[in-house]
Amino acid sequence: MRRPGARDDSMTLTSGSADALKTLFGKDFVDGRSADAAGYGADSNRYYKAQPGAVVFPRTVQQVQELVKLANRQNLALVPSGGRTGLSGAASATAGEVVVAFDRMTRIGEVNMTDRLVECEAGVVTQQLHEAAARAGLHYPVDFASSGSSRIGGNIATNAGGIKVTRYGLTRDWVAGLEVVTGRGDVLQLNRGLIKNATGYDLRQLFIGSEGTLGFITSALMRLTVPPKNLQVMLLAFKDIDALMAASAQFRRELPVTAFEFFCQNGLQKVLEKSAREAPFDTAYPFYGLLEFEAPYESVLEDAMDLFESLSDSGQVADAVLAQSGRQAADLWFLRESLSETLSHFMPYKNDLSVQLADVPAFMARIDACVAQHYPDFCVVWFGHIGDGNLHLNILKPADLAAAEFKARCERVNADIFACVQAFGGSISAEHGVGLQKKNFLGYSRSAEEIAMMRAVKAAFDPNGIMNPGKVLPD
Amino acid sequence: MKVLVAVKRVIDYNVKVRVKPDQSGVDLDNVKMAMNPFCEIAVEEAVRLKEKGLASEVIVVSIGTAASQEQIRTALALGADRGLLIETDEEVQPLDAAKLLKAVVEQEQPGLVILGKQSIDSDNNQTGQMLAALTGMGQATFASAVEVTDDRVQVTREVDGGLMTLSLKLPAVITTDLRLNEPRYASLPNIMKAKKKPVAVTTADELGLALSPRLKTLKVEAPEPRKAGIKVADVAALVDKLKNEAKVI
CATH class of the missing domain: 3.30.43.10 (Uridine Diphospho-n-acetylenolpyruvylglucosamine Reductase, domain 2)
Known part of the structure; x- marks a missing residue:
């Protein structure tokens, strides 16, 4: 066999x-x-x-x-x-x-308002679920750039994460029930929408993130929540990654944070050049944090202001702007969300890594040093969902380097980077999955016994x- | 030279507007409100004039409910010096707005009044023009460039055939078009400072005026939803549909 x-x-x-x-x-x-x-x-x-x-x-x-x-x-x-x-x-x-x-298979059921559940067939597009929830006055909080195309079955099979994980968790946290066809040809109804169900192995969880290798998800009961109220969007500038991480921890402690994303100056520069937009600050800073939080009451906004005042007095936040309208909020989000698309023109070598939040600064320093030492002509662009320890590492192809050679050199970088991930006990795939691309590197994140x-x-x-x-x- | 800027609180540009079931208007309950985008451009232009040393003070005025103070605070955070709210819970139509602004002009004697060319809620595009007529000031609407020199202002306007440049004697009224500038973000330190800037509150009554709306809204309807596209079998069928159904060729 x-x-x-x-x-x-x-x-x-x-x-x-x-x-x-x-x-x-x-x-x-x-x-x-x-x-x-x-x-x-x-x-x-x-x-x-x-x-x-x-x-x-x-x-x-x-x-x-x-x-x-x-x-x-x-x-x-x-x-x-x-x-x-x-x-x-x-x-x-x-x-x-x-x-x-x-x-x-795109049928979507009536929203069950008592349990806040909605049944989706595997082919329902994520955005359809967002809209169905909104029509019922509710909210499906897992969101990412591809939500207009991605489908629920795939979201579940990859345990999709995205931009609101720091507040709402992963797709896994919103799957209340699954209908699957196993590789044996059995149809299983898993968990059936229950909140409490202490009856042994939760097979549902095995299918979430299984990438279709155990069976196919045909339908899912998705849990919904109440929509966030009065979201505020702010862009903050930091002198170094330590200041950014410290501020991030403080925001998450003191504010109802829904997202905290980060990117670095060279990434922002590329986005501004490509989109012909003006820089959000007069001065450039090495790191930026995009903070979104809920301010359901005026007092939350006041608390937030006090917090920013103390952070800027202590020099932890170098500068900050607050969106004054939905359009400005969208413009600030644009700076973060268009990074991936903008960088794609540079044929980047991409990696989707995660480490514990406390390890982020040391981990980034180690990777930067490794790339600078062995591949000094490579430009590293960092961005990601730093509120949950997920870093997107992008290495841009130098203009004068042939694509094939760049790819070959990146294959060699892989081993160095993954060894570094392993040393920090991190993950070689935070949210993009393993698929074909990373299967032979699995050993860097999972033991032989696992x-x-x-x-x-x-x-x-x-x-x-x-x-x-x-x-x-x-x- | 003082610059007076008028700002309006409207439904946020990014909100999907919903018509009330009884068709009496649009639903404003729990809807995000913001400064009219054209007014943001007006504030930005005034602040730039101040930064260039061409304006001594930027005064921002809004007409509306007490909540309009939020938009005045935003303007102050962007760099305006002080605010004035003409508070009313009534519907404010362009002629009333222009009369109220005229009263403020008489009090403040600004060298320049900058307004958005229209508000994105009622889309009237009248207040600036009416204000100019009532005060006898010159007007330059749909400005895409503004240049102040001594006692004159040169304004480039976007018109159908291209660009028109006007030279006006100050004081004058300018209404802003979309490409005049790109408004800045409100920085945290400036938002803090804005809290300490003065905002006066007055009423139409105190200005010696009474609101007298002349227009009555009969009915508000949502536009027809877009119909789904269809597939045609071949080019001939496409040409036939374009010619006989759509009547575009």
Whole structure:
């Protein structure tokens, strides 16, 4: 038997299997080579070339179950596909797999106002959930730049985080129930919307963040909350990262913080140049923090002002501006949110890392020193969700360096960076997932014993290794 | 030279406006309010004149409920020196606004009055023009550049055919267009300082005027929601639809 998680080259689509799929899916079957399959079998990570054998569009859980049973009988590899906004290649079909696209499972139920729950099929777009919650006067708080395309099934399968984690946690914290089809072809109803449920292993949690390797999520009961009131947005300038971290800790202690993001001057500079906007401050500072907090009462705003006054008197905050309108708030958020897009023009090598908050300054210093020593011509741009210890490390390609050589050198940087992450007990993937991209580096964040247990879990749910094979677990 | 700037409290530009079910107006309950964007530009321009040493004092005036003090404080944080609120709970229409501002002009004797060209709630685009007519001052509307020299102001205006440049004798009334400047952010130290700047409160009554709205709102309706697009089979069908249905070719 092959190792759980490995991909088997015999799992390609035969004409017999294709016929069986056509029988099951009718017009919801698309040949992998046809124009209609374009875009499927790849996520936003452009590195892995899409070569799906077929794309199928299930409409019901029963169809997914039939598909998984068929795949078990005929040894077909299945790759789930949601909004394909992932960055780790987890939704990539690179070797003739059958892509299971949830585009047609987009039903969203009535909001249950008593339990504040709403049932979403896996293909519901995140923004649809935001809108459904808002129509009911409620709020779904997990939000990120791709929420207009990403789908709930994918959010759950990657345990998506985003910009409001410091206040609201991860997708995991909002999943009250899951309907999944396991790799064995069983349909499980997990947790059913309960708040308290002390009945042994919570299998729901295993599926959250499993990247489709244990089974497919077909539907989820998502929990909603009350919307935040009177959000205030402020941009703060800092002389060094220690001051930023200290201020961040103080804000989180004393204010109802909904987001605390950071970026550095070279990142801001690129955004300002690209967007032709004016700098938010007269002087440049090395680090900026974008603070969003809720001010439901006038007194909160007054407390906030007192806090800023004391922080600026003590020199911890070098300068700060407060948005006076929704437009200014959006403009300040723009500076942070357009970073990723702006930097993409420099073909950056990206890494999505996390360490404990207390370790952030030392960790950043170590990485900066490592890059400066071994790769002095590389420009490092830091930004991220610093309120939760999540750092996005971007290394920009020097203009005169060929893309292939840059990539090869970045592969070498990887090992150095991940060793540093390991030394700090951090994570090599804070929120983007493992997929294909990081599976062979998993050992930097998870012990051999842990990985052995992960393989055992995979084997229990997917004994034939048909569910998203070759992802997450190392080769 | 004193510069008088008028600012209006309106629904925040980023808020999706909802019509009240009885169609009597738009829903203002728990809706985020902010300074009218064109007024922000007017404040910024006045503050820049002060920073260049061309204005001695920037006075900001608002007409509205007590809550309009928030927008006056914002203007003070951006660099205005003092505020005046003409407090009223009534609906304020352009002619009444212009009459009230005229009373303030008579009191303050500013060398320049800067207003937004229109407010994004009622979109009247009248107050600046009416104020100029009532006071006999010259007016330059839709300004995209303002240059003050001695006793004159040169204003570039955005008009349909391009740019028009006017030279006016001071005192004058200017209304701002979108491209005049990019308003700054309110810095924390300036927000603190703004708390200590004086804001006077008066009423129409005290200014010897009574509000007399002349326009009556009959009904407010939301625009038709956009219809979903359709797919056509081929170019011929597209051309047919463009010609016979949309009538654009």
